[in-house]
Amino acid sequence: MPRFYCAAPLVSDTELDLPAGAARHVQVLRLQPGDAITLFDGRSQDEYDATVTRMGRSDVQVRVGAARSMAREPARQIHLAVGMPANDRMDWLIEKATELGVASVQPLMTERSVLKLSGERADKKIAHWQSVAISACEQCGGNLVPVIHPMQSLSQWLKTPAAGQADHQRLLLSLRAGSTPVARLPVQAGPAWFLSGPEGGLSQAEEELAIVAGFAPASLGPRVLRAETAALAALTLLTQA
Template identity: 40%
Template sequence: MTRIYIPEPLSGAQIIDLPASAAQHLVQVLRLRAGDAFVCFDGRGGEYPATLVEVSKRSARAELGARVQISRESPLDLRLAQCVSKGERMDFTLQKAVELGVTRITPILSARAVVKLDEDRWSKKLEHWQGVIISACQQSGRTRIPTLVAPVKLDAWLTQQDFGLGVLLDPAAHTSLATLPAPGGAVTLLIGPEGGLADDEIARAQTAGMIGVRMGPRILRTETAGLAALAALQARLGDWQ
């Protein structure tokens, strides 16, 4: 069933004018017509069965049914601090992290960061990433939108954060995910850039309370490492058990 995110708060048993982007996607891309069914959600939990009742070239209206209380969120509060990677690699990481149940995403700027943008371009990049996250929620069935925060330099992030259980992926570490203690709250994963975190950055992260963890004997790429760790945590402690 096609799912559409509506940013405004919804309530059941009403007819709404769909946002232009949603109307275009349903009518021009998916070719839905009046009488066709889909699902709406507003990111606040639950979803609404919906039926198109009026369609034109540039707009559409839909009738919402009663709210269905459903949650597909993980019992783990998984937070991803991902050093920014180039282009589609970052998009891929964000998309799959949402599918794997992450609740908060922080783009990190580290010493070896390869992406350097001015303020205006960062704003456009954040808007693009937010669209990637919303699309992933629509596809994966999630009813809440993960929080995306503005990019921040690593040192500033280390001093500002309450990590809960902080996990730093480090190929030189001796601890494995299997030996980590069960978290009492959030789990925060810090993932380095394409060239890895510098030694002094790793040391500062550990001083800030993060635990270095090794993901097996092979070196994982930046777009693979966080996703592998998220999946392993879901299998061990989350809703993949």
């Protein structure tokens, strides 16, 4: 059954005009009155049965049916802080991280980052990545849409409350000697932040800043992975722990 993200409040046994994005998607699929769909608001694990009641030229009306709670998220919240890879690799990373159940993504500008944006261009890129996450949730069955946070420099972000949460496990992807393999980390039940660099990784100075801020060095083994692959490998290991 087709699934659609709907930011509007969802209430059973009410009529609803779908937001523009969802309405356009329904029209592209050429659904007709009487067809069944599923709606979710991205903020809870509830999803709603719904039925198309009217198809207009640019609007679609549905009747919202029963709600049901569908827990498809990992038991542990894992947040990724990522030095943004170049080109379209960040799109791919966010899509796959959403499919794997990431709780949020913090895009970072680092010394070796190719992509460095600010102002309106940065806002547009974040909005684009948020739409990528929404589309991935529609496809994979996730009901909680991960938040794509505004871009920050690594040094700025390390000073924020999010990066300093003492109740979060904080891990830094590092190739330095003595880094604990992620697969061998003690199992923890609470949330975690995983910090990973762009192409070429974080600089030594950036790693030192992160360690001083409370991030523990961790590794993914002897192979050197691409920036986007490393973040997803860590996410997979941590959500299964």
